Amino acid sequence: MSNVIELETEDRLEYSFFQNNQGIVQFRVRAPNDAHIALSTAAAEVDPMYEVYIGGWGNTKSVIRKNRTKPDVAEVPTPGILDANEFRGFWIRWQNGTISVGRENEIPPFLSWSDSERVNIEYIGVCTGWGATGSWIIEPPRGTGTAPGYQPGRPANLSSVCWVPASNGQVPPRSFAGGEDNGEPVYVVRAQFNGGLIPGKLIPSHGQSYVPWGGAENGVPQYEVLCDFPGQWLAASGGNIPPNALSAGQSEDGEPLYVGRVVHDGALTVGKVQPSHGVCYIAYGGQELSFPEYEILVQ
Structure with a gap:
């Protein structure tokens, strides 16, 4: 359309x-x-x-x-x-x-x-x-029908989106940096974990990605990195999901998960937004931490 x-x-x-x-x-x-x-x-x-x-x-x-x-x-x-x-x-x-x-x-x-x-x-x-x-x-849906790389027939939440498989700290070309930790870029990734496809963060020097799940910061050596992405961040809170938010995965129960980020302990950290929980979760310091106010990635 x-x-x-x-x-x-x-x-x-x-x-x-x-x-x-x-x-x-x-x-x-x-x-x-x-x-x-x-x-x-x-x-x-x-x-x-x-x-x-x-x-x-x-x-x-x-x-x-x-x-x-x-x-x-x-x-x-x-x-x-x-x-x-x-x-x-x-x-x-x-x-x-x-x-x-x-x-x-x-x-x-x-x-x-x-x-x-x-x-x-x-x-x-x-x-x-x-x-x-x-x-x-x-x-036409805003941010999709005219987005660079848009292909008719693809779901709106997948237009212009490229996920590149990588592992062990590898950073593919044109990876999307969504945060920063100790001066090092933090990249937007997603990884399979306990039956879900969970958005999280990649800190290259650590040699793995991290996803928040089950109250813990879970290291995952194999992941997919968001690349060639023209999106932006919007302030959000609770379970309020903008219509053009990037759906980046799903929970083990099939609930859509989105990419969020927060500032914590001096770091701008990428995590997952789970609408039914009304928070953004980040993996940090060995824990899964929740924040009711956050930024969410949109197209």
């Missing part, structure tokens, strides 16, 4: 579908109530499928529904979230079974749900109903 899509939807509850397998959709909608978005494996209402209802039930609440079946899997009061005379902006992100819905220019989602089933989302549909018509502006 490289261009803005503009369309009108009638009061019919019939989805208009377009392809999007990028892991995120950003849009603006003008409607009095019931802006419905489908996340589907095909350009049709098929199972498995998710639906996000924004401003349903007379513009009083928003929900996530799976396979067009009640009860809804997630629900939150959102009185007045839509407006019949004004465009309102939103984003929806799907990754590793987690659906997150947020407002434009806001990092934390107001609605989210995690599914144990992994559904391969390929199409997005939009519609209105229950007395509402709608005007839609579907935007």
